[in-house]
């Protein structure tokens with residue numbers, strides 16, 4: 001298994017399928033100027049499936065989430081999902097996407113064996129959407145969400161980031177709309193992972209701010225700490241349930257002690273944490289003919305070196321070189 005020196009066991013693998021994206025969310029990417037990984041640097045579909053197989057059969061991974069960049073831009077996505085769904089033991093499979101193009105591919109992904117999707121949507125207002133993502137694609141995302149729900153990729157979860165002076169007042173409207181549409185909304189605190197290093201702690205919208213804003217319209221009852229487990233979202237029942245809302249307070253209430261994540265970048269580097277500054281190269285091992293056992297052993301060694309926490313609270317915190325889009329959020 002993937003054990004670290006603090007006794008944590010990683011069972012949840014995040015795989016980035018590409019660092020590219022068709023949106024330019026201000027909290028993630030600059031408008032232009034970000035350079036992409038060259039094609040030969042990216043893992044091939046076969047290499048991805050092999051690493052997922054090693055993770056699942058040799059290293060105890062039980063859940064695999066495909067992400068990016070925008071994973072729907074990966075041409076072989078449906079085939080990758082299908083081959084991962086055929087593994088024994090079969091991992092739970094999910095996808096984090098901006099939803100653009102999901103309308104066309106949701107049914108095929110479901111048939112291939114995908115269990116669930118998380119779609120990122122920060123606003124129900126098309127103008128605000130354009131301001132945040134720098135693209136006019138709000139309608140595509142709404143249609144993608146509906147297609148995922150109709151295809152049975154449920155519960156469909158929505159990830160929303162609130163930005164000061166942009167959509168910070170929208171939390172209650174977004175929640176009303178999500179409940180009406182049968183999506184499960186989760187707010188994510190903005191983290192210092194943008195390529196342009198523009199994050200500022202003093203101005204970020206905190207979990208406390210979000211809950212205060214939601215409570216102006218809804219009654220929120222905590223679901224209970226014990227149910228949180230290693231899930232990063234703390235969840236509340238809305239107006240007595242069954243609707244829920246989650247808040248992922250990675251900055252103000254980090255969940256590092258219970259972290260069960262391991263990450264693979266699109267170019268085959270293991271990262272033990274979103275905020276890690278070290279990476280371990282598995283692509284080199286793959287391409288130099290290493291056996292499964294050697295790759296598994298490198299992965300275990302990488303996880304053994306996982307740090308206790310994100311280091312965000314340390315005054316000496318330095319943002320990782322790779323932005324979120326290149327790590328795989």
Ligand code: SAM
Nearest residue numbers: 027028068069070096097098120159190191329
């Ligand atoms: N493109 C896909 C998407 O947007 O869902 C997948 C990759 S994206 C990096 C994964 C998640 O990270 C999204 O929900 C996005 O909102 C979130 N994200 C990106 N930058 C962030 C930041 N600086 N702080 C918090 N969340 C961020």
Ligand code: SF4
Nearest residue numbers: 021023025028069098
């Ligand atoms: Fe693209 Fe997702 Fe980053 Fe937005 S958050 S720019 S959709 S990778």
